[in-house]
């Protein structure tokens with residue numbers, strides 16, 4: 510590699526993606542640290558960042574996308590690349606983006622074949638040291654906020670209680686299912702707007718966190734549930750899921766807004782709300798299904814559509830953070846900056862892709878022509894028998 514390492518940031522090509530991988534503020538910091546940075550013309554147009562700001566921060570704005578991608582020693586983006594994109598990368602480069610490696614076998618194989626070191630942002634371990642690089646968390650926080658905003662806008666009522674000479678309006682009732690990063694932020698946001706908030710999660714450890722942001726934790730006895738070593742929920746049995754539905758049915762029917770955020774890492778989301786539960790809600794009720802893209806928590810939710818079932822609206826926005834693209838980009842960009850800084854050796858301008866490091870072991874999927882990630886290798890060998 511030459512003296513200066515090139516960071517290349519191509520524009521996002523997915524129609525619904527407004528976020529960008531790098532904002533001018535991070536360009537400035539990385540330039541100072543010794544990188545040469547190229548961004549594609551118009552990169553930040555939808556996220557509130559102009560080409561002139563990138564130039565001012567020290568980046569070169571280039572029009573030729575293919576040349577840009579081919580020049581990058583480190584390529585940064587939000588969304589996973591296409592096969593064609595991968596083909597145009599420099600052999601041996603580091604590619605950092607979301608990658609969905611549990612499902613995107615073809616992309617992963619193409620990365621390996623091209624000799625690319627692919628870092629998957631979903632796979633950054635949920636450890637204390639890695640928190641500053643954790644894009645799942647940074648984006649989930651914003652998603653939690655956005656879900657409440659979308660629901661409040663669609664709802665035909667207000668959220669807070671209002672006492673006026675004309676009468677008293679009772680507060681809206683919000684029920685949040687799944688109280689991880691996004692769920693807790695949704696709870697806090699709905700609380701701040703004055704709603705009466707209840708929440709449920711299968712991990713009992715969450716009850717205290719729910720109460721600390723001011724909501725009531727709904728106790729449903731499902732027997733043994735628990736969480737994995739990494740802090741993720743374990744999959745429920747079919748009987749447990751049915752018990753959960755029964756336990757939630759009344760609360761859902763009395764809620765004005767139901768927000769579902771239940772996910773199972775690397776697997777399809779649990780189907781928590783069935784059609785009869787939707788139909789039991791009052792007309793005008795709103796459901797926001799954050800898991801719409803990974804199978805859906807709600808029967809009838811459709812990606813990027815508002816579905817009407819008996820007057821109940823199900824919002825199935827598949828890219829919630831992109832509704833607030835400026836802040837979402839700022840956070841994602843900081844996550845990338847922190848990741849690069851962690852392994853950048855400024856003295857000899859060298860990115861130390863340390864294969865012994867636990868964060869690298871967690872998030873590096875391909876390297877040196879092979880799939881190197883243990884978790885991904887495991888699911889593949891299981892699938893292959």
Ligand code: NAD
Pocket residue numbers: 634635636637639640643645646649686687688689690691692709710711712715739740741742745753770771772773774779781
């Ligand atoms: P997630 O997006 O995988 O899932 C969201 C929530 O859905 C989780 O709380 C999960 O328990 C819940 N859930 C799953 N099945 C459910 C069901 N049937 N009904 C109701 N709820 C269900 O999780 P997440 O938000 O990414 O985080 C999971 C945990 O990891 C959290 O406790 C979080 O605090 C922790 N975390 C730790 C770190 C760190 O230490 N650096 C970073 C991020 C998250």
